[in-house]
Amino acid sequence: MVTTIRAAAVADLTRVAEIEQASFGATAFPCAVFRQHLDLSGDLFTVAEDTPGVVGFLLAARSVAPEVAWLLDMAVDRSFRARGIARGLLTHTVDRCRSLGVVRLRGTVDPDNVPSQRALHAIGFAEVAFDAAYFGSGGPRRILELDLR
Numbered sequence: 001m002v003t004t005i006r007a008a009a010v011a012d013l014t015r016v017a018e019i020e021q022a023s024f025g026a027t028a029f030p031c032a033v034f035r036q037h038l039d040l041s042g043d044l045f046t047v048a049e050d051t052p053g054v055v056g057f058l059l060a061a062r063s064v065a066p067e068v069a070w071l072l073d074m075a076v077d078r079s080f081r082a083r084g085i086a087r088g089l090l091t092h093t094v095d096r097c098r099s100l101g102v103v104r105l106r107g108t109v110d111p112d113n114v115p116s117q118r119a120l121h122a123i124g125f126a127e128v129a130f131d132a133a134y135f136g137s138g139g140p141r142r143i144l145e146l147d148l149r
């Protein structure tokens, strides 16, 4: 089966939360957060589906400033990594944001998270700021942005 990217649905959330837990451990979002984001983010919350079902997801949301959207979370099942699934999710989100009139798509990454930074840089994101205490002490983040104009 070719991997399909589509909007997330309630039935996907248990699997999304499993991939989240396996990827982030103690700092994983609980399933309830995903349920609420389903209502908030609409089709900016996407999943990648392959033969066994959902194998990855990307959660984005529009800011109160309508020209800005944020990538909030993304993860791919370990056994499906390095196959272009994050690239597919990101490309889909970029296209959808552009069609919504979003001008700047932003995301934050842990400076130690090389795969995530590579995935974002590969589709054109550039670092615009660094915040040593984005998540409080011990929570540094690079802030990346993609200009959609």
Ligand SMILES: CC(C)(COP(=O)(O)OP(=O)(O)OC[C@H]1O[C@@H](n2cnc3c(N)ncnc32)[C@H](O)[C@@H]1OP(=O)(O)O)[C@@H](O)C(=O)NCCC(=O)NCCS
Pocket (backbone or CB within 6 Å): 023, 024, 072, 073, 074, 075, 076, 077, 080, 081, 082, 083, 084, 085, 086, 087, 088, 113, 114, 115, 116, 118, 119, 120, 122
């Ligand atoms: C980050 C993550 C989502 C990437 O998913 P993926 O499906 O394996 O990524 P892709 O195969 O689409 O690769 C996208 C790009 O990133 C690069 N990349 C991905 N994993 C990499 C790694 N381990 N080392 C170096 N580069 C890597 C690829 O080379 C690729 O570049 P290209 O398209 O120019 O070839 C995945 O590693 C993951 O789920 N990590 C744990 C959760 C996480 O850290 N999420 C991001 C923070 S919110």
